[in-house]
Amino acid sequence: MREQEKVNILMVDDQPGKLLTYEAILNELGENLIKARSGKEALDHLLRTDIAVVLMDVSMPELDGFELADMIRQHPRFQKIAIIFISAVHLTDLDRLNAYQRGAVDYISVPVVPELLRAKVRVFADLHRKTQQLEMLNHDLRALSARLLAMQDEERRRIARDLHDSIGPLIAALSMNNGILAQQTKKLGPEVLDVLQQNSQLVEQLSKQTRTISHLLHPPLLDEIGLLPAIRMFAEGFAERSSVKVNVELSPDIGRLPPNVEISVFRVVQECLTNVYRHSGSKTAYIKIAPVEEKLLTVQVCDEGKGMPRTNGAPASPGSNHGVGLSGMRERLRELGGTLEIQSSENGTKVIAAVPVTKSMVKSS
Amino acid sequence: MRTRFLIVDDSELVRKSLRTVLQANPDWEICGEAGDGETAIELFRELHPNIVILDFQMPGINGIETASRMSQIAPAVPIVLFTQHASSDLERHAREAGIRSVVSKTDAFPMVGMIEALLGPADSGPGSERPGGSMKEQAD
Numbered sequence: 001m002r003e004q005e006k007v008n009i010l011m012v013d014d015q016p017g018k019l020l021t022y023e024a025i026l027n028e029l030g031e032n033l034i035k036a037r038s039g040k041e042a043l044d045h046l047l048r049t050d051i052a053v054v055l056m057d058v059s060m061p062e063l064d065g066f067e068l069a070d071m072i073r074q075h076p077r078f079q080k081i082a083i084i085f086i087s088a089v090h091l092t093d094l095d096r097l098n099a100y101q102r103g104a105v106d107y108i109s110v111p112v113v114p115e116l117l118r119a120k121v122r123v124f125a126d127l128h129r130k131t132q133q134l135e136m137l138n139h140d141l142r143a144l145s146a147r148l149l150a151m152q153d154e155e156r157r158r159i160a161r162d163l164h165d166s167i168g169p170l171i172a173a174l175s176m177n178n179g180i181l182a183q184q185t186k187k188l189g190p191e192v193l194d195v196l197q198q199n200s201q202l203v204e205q206l207s208k209q210t211r212t213i214s215h216l217l218h219p220p221l222l223d224e225i226g227l228l229p230a231i232r233m234f235a236e237g238f239a240e241r242s243s244v245k246v247n248v249e250l251s252p253d254i255g256r257l258p259p260n261v262e263i264s265v266f267r268v269v270q271e272c273l274t275n276v277y278r279h280s281g282s283k284t285a286y287i288k289i290a291p292v293e294e295k296l297l298t299v300q301v302c303d304e305g306k307g308m309p310r311t312n313g314a315p316a317s318p319g320s321n322h323g324v325g326l327s328g329m330r331e332r333l334r335e336l337g338g339t340l341e342i343q344s345s346e347n348g349t350k351v352i353a354a355v356p357v358t359k360s361m362v363k364s365s
Numbered sequence: 366m367r368t369r370f371l372i373v374d375d376s377e378l379v380r381k382s383l384r385t386v387l388q389a390n391p392d393w394e395i396c397g398e399a400g401d402g403e404t405a406i407e408l409f410r411e412l413h414p415n416i417v418i419l420d421f422q423m424p425g426i427n428g429i430e431t432a433s434r435m436s437q438i439a440p441a442v443p444i445v446l447f448t449q450h451a452s453s454d455l456e457r458h459a460r461e462a463g464i465r466s467v468v469s470k471t472d473a474f475p476m477v478g479m480i481e482a483l484l485g486p487a488d489s490g491p492g493s494e495r496p497g498g499s500m501k502e503q504a505d
Contacts, residue, residue, distance in 0.1 A: 164422060168449045169376035172470035176382040179474025180389065207471035211449065220450045224427045229454030236452070 007052035007125050007132075008032045012042040012068070013086075014060045022055060025114040031125055039063025039071075046072065051081055052128030053121055058087035058099070069102040080131070082124035084108060086117075146335045149328065153218075153263050160218035163210055171207045178203060212237065219266060227262040228254060228289070231269055235287060242277045244285050251290040254297065261355060264332040265289070265299055268340075271325045272301035272351050280305025280349060291357065299353040308344040329353065368484060369396035371414035373405040373431070374447065375423045379470070383418060383447075386477065400424075402431035409435050414442065416484065418476075419464075421448035421455070429455075429462045436463030443483045445476065 009031050011022045019035045026033055034049065036042040039060060045051065054072070058065035065085055072078045085099045088110035096107045106120055178200045185193060214220070215237060222230035228250045239246040257265070269287060276285045282305030289299050329351075330340050338355035372383050372395055380398050387393050397412045399405035401423050409417065417435060421428035432444045443465045448455065451469040459467050465483055468476045 164449060165376070168470065169374075169378040172376075172449070172473060173378050173382040175471045176386050176473045180386060182474065183389070204471060207449075211471075220422060221452065221455060224422065225429065225455065225458050229452070229458065232454050233450075233452045 004129055005132075006030065006032050007128050008034055008049050009053045009055065009121060009125065010034045010036060010042060010045055010049075010051045012036045012039065012054065012056035012060070012065070014038060014057065018057065021112075022117075025112070025117055026055075026121055028118060029122055029125060039065075039068040042068060043071065046075075046078060046081075051078075053124045054081055054083045055117075055121065056083065056085060058085050058090055058095075066098065066102055069099070069104065073103045079103075082128070084120060084124070086110065086112060142331070142334070145331050149332060149335075150260075153267070156217040157223075160214045160220070163214045163217075164220065167210050171203060171210065174203045175200075175207070212241070216270075222262055222266055223259070226256050227265055230262075230266055231287065231289070234266070234270060235273070238273050238277070242273075244273075244277055244283060246273070247284070247286045249286070249288045249290075253291055254289065255360075257297070257357060261297075261336060261357070264336055265297070265353070265355060267332060268299055268329050268351075268353050269301060271329055275325060275349075276301070276303045276305065279308070282306075282348065292354075294359045295356060297355045297357045299355070300350060302348060302350040304348040307346045307349055308342070367392050367394045368415045369394055369412070371395075371397045371399070371405065371408055371412060371417045373399045373402070373417065373423070373428075374420040375400045376420075379420070379447075382473075386473065387418075390477070402426035402428070402434075405431055406434050406438075409442075410438060413439075416480065417442060417444045418447050419444055421446055421450060429458050429464070432459070432464045433462035445480065445483070447473070447476070 009026060009029075011019055011026075011033060013019050013022070014037055016037065019037070023033050023035065031052075034045055034051075036045055039062060042054070042056070046054075056065045056068060060068075063071075065087070069083050069085075072081060072083065082105045083103060084106045085104050086108045087095070090098075091109050099107045105124060108117060108120070178196060181188070181196050182200070188196065215234065219230040219234055221233055231250065232248055235246045235248050238244070256262075269289075273285060273287075276282050280303045282303035284304050286302045287300070288302075289297065291297055326340070326342070333340050333353055333355060336355050338353060341352040341354075343350045343352070370387055370393060372380055372387075374380050374383070377400075380400075384395055387395060396414050397408040399408050402425050405417070405419070408414075417432075419428045419432055423431075426434075428446050428448065432446065435442065435444060440463060444463060446455075446459050446464045446467045447470055448467065449470045451467050456467045466479055468479065
């Protein structure tokens with residue numbers, strides 16, 4: 001009893017007798033066997049069903065096997081289907097080459113050896129099943145990762161809100177009380193005044209640090225007045241903390257965007273600036289956000305640092321600090337139907353993110 | 366006539382501290398308090414305050430939106446945004462909403478001097494009109 005799901009095997013031959021023979025040979029595999037008597041019938045099945053392997057006769061009236069293979073390959077959905085040709089004629093190397101060039105995975109000559117045919121079909125059926133499983137797992141992983149990112153955003157928003165609602169008023173009250181005391185200078189001795197002054201400074205530090213933590217967790221202006229002010233405020237704070245000079249160029253044509261787009265774009269910029277500070281060694285950073293033809297929002301973050309470490313020409317591996325952030329950015333953008341491009345050399349790194357937007361989110365200029 | 370303040374903040378603690386700070390001036394009184402924007406707008410209509418001290422981040426509508434609606438009702442009444450998030454962008458948005466001044470909650474004490482400046486020369490004798498004293502005229 002197999003636990004795996006059955007896959008579909010399409011057998012194409014104009015002679016019913018041959019189809020019956022193939023069926024008898026392949027029955028043992030326990031997969032779904034589908035019979036088609038012509039190229040046209042085969043195409044009908046392909047369009048309606050997910051087919052793992054196509055077993056087809058080369059010589060058929062009307063549409064022959066090679067022509068059918070050409071048509072199948074033209075369709076992007078069918079690029080990966082394993083096609084096995086069976087032929088009693090056309091047995092030269094040139095014929096075989098012809099078949100492989102049309103994307104065949106095998107070319108079997110008649111008389112067919114049942115065990116061989118079965119073994120070959122089994123390999124491709126299993127491969128298809130594994131590909132399907134991988135795709136499913138990949139899909140699940142993406143969904144999980146998107147959910148984790150959304151939950152992380154929500155959690156950060158909640159903690160920032162809690163800080164604002166609980167510690168914020170305490171700091172404000174402390175600060176005001178200190179102010180009232182400071183007005184009573186005549187009644188206070190110099191030592192008390194000194195302590196008061198220290199307290200005022202402590203409150204200021206407390207405030208500044210709470211504010212930084214809260215803003216890094218979730219930018220307060222993002223929800224209230226939008227992406228661009230939140231980015232400008234973050235860039236100002238970042239420049240102050242990191243001593244990296246940040247230039248910001250934000251198109252005034254961008255209005256309010258859906259909350260998931262705003263938070264994702266903000267996080268991409270935040271991640272990029274963090275990378276500039278931690279890894280690039282650059283003393284400058286440049287952020288540009290602009291719409292393209294009312295359809296796309298492009299976000300560019302550039303630096304003049306040493307560039308990203310290259311691992312065989314591919315982007316940094318997910319194991320490195322760079323990689324985690326980058327794959328997170330990629331996932332966020334993928335969720336929105338967007339893309340991420342990275343250009344990196346020893347003269348600096350440029351990260352370009354693009355997110356689809358609708359016309360109403362961009363003011364026509 | 367004393368200057369009447371409407372104070373709006375979702376934190377009772379902040380409102381209490383504001384009361385202490387503002388009532389130190391004998392010419393100032395708190396005519397109303399609200400913990401959210403909608404209630405603040407209702408009180409603004411009912412109480413005709415001379416000045417509003419307004420929080421930015423509150424449940425429901427935020428301080429900017431609240432201010433913008435108050436400005437439509439009585440544009441001459443000065444509104445001071447009292448926030449933990451003072452920034453140049455916020456100030457720009459605040460000005461567009463008719464807010465006269467943005468004060469950081471953690472550097473609140475200069476607010477007193479700033480309010481005095483906003484209210485103009487105090488008690489310049491009988492007949493002097495305080496902001497908000499005649500809302501209909503000012504709305505024109």
